[in-house]
Amino acid sequence: MALLQLEGVTVRFGERAALDRVDLAVAEHEIVCVLGPSGSGKSTLLRVVAGLQAADEGRVLLDGSDRTRVPAHRRGVGLMFQDHQLFPQRDVAGNVAFGLRMHKVAAAERSRRTGELLDLVGLPGAERRSVASLSGGEQQRVALARALAPEPRLLMLDEPLGQLDRGLRERLVVELRGLFGRLGTTVLAVTHDQGEAFALADRVVVMRDGRVAQAGTPLEVWQRPSSEFVARFLGFDNVVPATVTGAAAATAWGKVPVPDGAPQGERTLLVRPSGVRLASRGEGLAAVVESMTFRGSRVAVRLRPGDGPVLEAECPLRDAPAEGAGVSVVFDPEDVVVLDGP
Numbered sequence: 001m002a003l004l005q006l007e008g009v010t011v012r013f014g015e016r017a018a019l020d021r022v023d024l025a026v027a028e029h030e031i032v033c034v035l036g037p038s039g040s041g042k043s044t045l046l047r048v049v050a051g052l053q054a055a056d057e058g059r060v061l062l063d064g065s066d067r068t069r070v071p072a073h074r075r076g077v078g079l080m081f082q083d084h085q086l087f088p089q090r091d092v093a094g095n096v097a098f099g100l101r102m103h104k105v106a107a108a109e110r111s112r113r114t115g116e117l118l119d120l121v122g123l124p125g126a127e128r129r130s131v132a133s134l135s136g137g138e139q140q141r142v143a144l145a146r147a148l149a150p151e152p153r154l155l156m157l158d159e160p161l162g163q164l165d166r167g168l169r170e171r172l173v174v175e176l177r178g179l180f181g182r183l184g185t186t187v188l189a190v191t192h193d194q195g196e197a198f199a200l201a202d203r204v205v206v207m208r209d210g211r212v213a214q215a216g217t218p219l220e221v222w223q224r225p226s227s228e229f230v231a232r233f234l235g236f237d238n239v240v241p242a243t244v245t246g247a248a249a250a251t252a253w254g255k256v257p258v259p260d261g262a263p264q265g266e267r268t269l270l271v272r273p274s275g276v277r278l279a280s281r282g283e284g285l286a287a288v289v290e291s292m293t294f295r296g297s298r299v300a301v302r303l304r305p306g307d308g309p310v311l312e313a314e315c316p317l318r319d320a321p322a323e324g325a326g327v328s329v330v331f332d333p334e335d336v337v338v339l340d341g342p
């Protein structure tokens with residue numbers, strides 16, 4: 001049975017549905033990340049599960065029992081907000097133990113648990129430090145320890161690493177995944193950052209205008225975006241209308257080979273940059289190298305073809321072409337995805 005289940009949940013603000021008949025299940029011990037553009041309903045989803053926002057329609061079930069009308073403080077879910085909202089006048093221990101105090105846990109047990117949690121989040125012995133003296137990343141860890149202290153069955157995180165710089169986020173996200181794995185915490189997290197979501201989650205849910213556009217493992221979503229919207233949201237730009245006939249598609253870039261068994265007819269085609277191969281002049285679609293972005297040992301190449309829209313290609317650093325050079329492009333069907341629908 002799912003630990004958390006949303007059935008047809010709708011939340012309206014005036015005419016507009018911030019959530020529109022959302023169905024979602026989160027299994028025990030699962031880490032689910034909700035992604036989507038600004039305004040797609042991510043925070044509203046968390047607030048409805050936490051009981052901070054009433055649902056106009058539908059049900060929220062925890063452990064199979066309907067909690068739609070149960071107030072926030074009795075739902076047994078933990079929530080960590082974007083701006084981590086630590087109490088500035090309390091020290092680190094005072095912040096971490098806050099929820100335990102609310103639950104009337106005795107002082108000795110509180111301090112034992114606080115020490116244990118600070119070890120867990122990588123801040124051993126920080127009990128007496130003032131929160132103002134902590135770096136952004138340390139404050140984030142304290143906020144996390146505070147959210148974990150009452151041992152919620154379900155922990156909800158709203159942009160958990162939102163304020164931190166990229167390097168720290170990348171490190172913390174790996175630590176968090178390990179931590180949740182060890183504790184067996186079930187997590188529903190919201191983030192803008194795809195990299196973060198894909199690194200943290202067992203499953204990602206992409207939202208669009210209050211609805212679930214796609215849900216799946218990071219690999220599934222990355223390999224097979226369900227729509228042009230999801231493909232573009234993931235940062236793919238090579239998306240064009242196509243007519244698929246047999247093993248090839250007619251596009252603005254000419255004929256593009258498609259994988260075996262691809263759906264036929266009027267479709268939308270995604271070509272991953274890794275499937276745009278630069279060949280010796282004369283073999284395929286003629287294009288000019290417009291610009292390049294260096295990403296470690298690989299180069300993202302922006303191409304201006306003679307026909308059709310700009311193409312993003314990717315190649316190893318050693319094969320990087322010269323800017324302004326004329327090249328030929330051939331497409332690798334392995335990296336072509338025929339999206340469902342036109």
Ligand SMILES: Nc1ncnc2c1ncn2[C@@H]1O[C@H](COP(=O)(O)OP(=O)(O)OP(=O)(O)O)[C@@H](O)[C@H]1O
Pocket residue numbers: 013017018036037038039040041042043044045192
């Ligand atoms: N209290 C409110 N009153 C009126 N409209 C609201 C309220 N809360 C949210 N909305 C609207 O509902 C929609 C979804 O908002 P929500 O905050 O859930 O989006 P989000 O995906 O979390 O966005 P962001 O990534 O910018 O935080 C938006 O159009 C927003 O303007």
